[in-house]
Amino acid sequence: MKTLFVLNDPPYAPSASYNGFRLARALSKHEGNEMHIFLLGDAALCGKAGQKVPQGYYNIEFFAESILRSGGEIGACGVCLEARGDKR
Numbered sequence: 001m002k003t004l005f006v007l008n009d010p011p012y013a014p015s016a017s018y019n020g021f022r023l024a025r026a027l028s029k030h031e032g033n034e035m036h037i038f039l040l041g042d043a044a045l046c047g048k049a050g051q052k053v054p055q056g057y058y059n060i061e062f063f064a065e066s067i068l069r070s071g072g073e074i075g076a077c078g079v080c081l082e083a084r085g086d087k088r
Contacts, residue, residue, distance in 0.1 A: 001033050007038070007039055007043040010043065012054060012057050018058055021046070022063060036072065036074075037067065039076040039080070044084055047074060047076045
């Protein structure tokens with residue numbers, strides 16, 4: 001089964017992006033499932049590596065790495081990244 005998650009909430013509040021990554025990670029553990037995540041708007045910040053996670057919050061990078069290790073793909077809107085200071 002191929003599944004695409006389009007996330008648009010920031011990484012740490014509200015928890016919609018966190019829940020999207022959590023669900024994608026859970027589904028990616030089952031054979032035959034392909035996870036694809038696209039980060040749009042404020043969710044583009046979820047893809048930034050090495051973030052300092054606020055105390056008491058979850059680490060989205062952990063979920064992203066797990067999804068990538070299982071063959072999933074994560075993409076982000078280039079305009080959204082640039083608007084948030086990422087020069088990729």
